[in-house]
């Protein structure tokens with residue numbers, strides 16, 4: 001089924017969603033014909049997709065949304081909804097379907113006001129499609145207040161509304177909300193399946209595809225980026241030099257500073273690309289024309305301040321995401337070291353760095369490696385608690401030190 005094509009290695013989830021889409025289709029068809037809807041149905045109004053980063057939570061939700069909106073005439077002949085070609089499927093996949101709202105945020109949290117708007121929208125009947133679908137890609141970022149607003153909507157959904165919530169794990173969603181959702185767990189796709197998609201769909205040469213899939217351990221988006229973007233490969237290479245550089249205190253502090261600086265640079269680059277344009281657009285909307293002195297009308301300072309705050313929060317999140325990526329790569333490095341030390345048959349993720357891995361593996365025992373992996377987790381937790389990045393990363397590099 002073409003709408004499911006972007007899902008990699010999720011056969012079980014795909015089968016469940018396809019069955020639900022089939023029942024959802026039968027339900028709408030019956031209701032529109034004025035008939036009794038079928039008694040037993042695999043369809044429900046609220047779904048929760050969980051799975052590790054890169055497993056394709058949002059991809060699964062979008063594919064399901066498309067299948068729900070499928071209007072292919074083949075359905076009447078026993079074909080499954082989700083053809084990928086009809087107007088319903090196509091507009092959902094490209095993000096222009098009038099009855100599919102996809103919410104993703106580049107901020108650290110989703111607030112009450114935004115959620116209220118969504119809940120209001122969820123009360124509407126579909127305008128052109130078969131269902132009103134709302135995809136909340138970052139449900140783990142709802143503030144507690146926002147989650148409570150959402151709860152009411154999930155408890156008493158409009159008859160043709162479907163909520164598709166995505167989060168890394170069940171623990172990231174309030175128990176009251178998750179208990180009202182049907183839960184689907186996505187797995188990290190097998191490395192070979194990711195490599196295969198990169199070759200088939202993105203035209204990446206097999207060697208590069210295999211390298212990228214292995215180095216990112218089955219994270220499809222990251223693998224694609226690594227395969228296609230030279231600067232992403234350079235960044236990975238420089239992060240993975242870190243274990244060789246933390247021999248003394250000076251080296252630890254320097255490595256920490258560089259890691260934090262690189263993340264800040266990412267945030268700055270994104271800000272330069274997006275912030276100035278956003279600010280100009282808002283100024284124009286507020287009536288500070290290019291021909292005038294550029295001064296803003298009275299009473300608009302608050303709106304400008306709001307945008308500045310939003311941009312600042314976005315920079316914080318970009319910096320944190322960038323650091324998180326580096327920590328993921330480092331964890332993978334030491335996991336490889338551990339595999340070598342234990343003589344495990346596990347495939348090495350960073351095969352291209354085998355001499356470095358072997359050098360570190362020979363210099364210590366598995367207990368030391370485990371403590372280092374713990375130090376990286378501790379750094380991640382500290383960043384989650386808003387500890388200043390440099391402090392958290394310095395504590396980590398010091399703990400990674402040899403000896």
Ligand SMILES: [Zn+2]
Nearest residue numbers: 070083086089
């Ligand atoms: Zn279709």
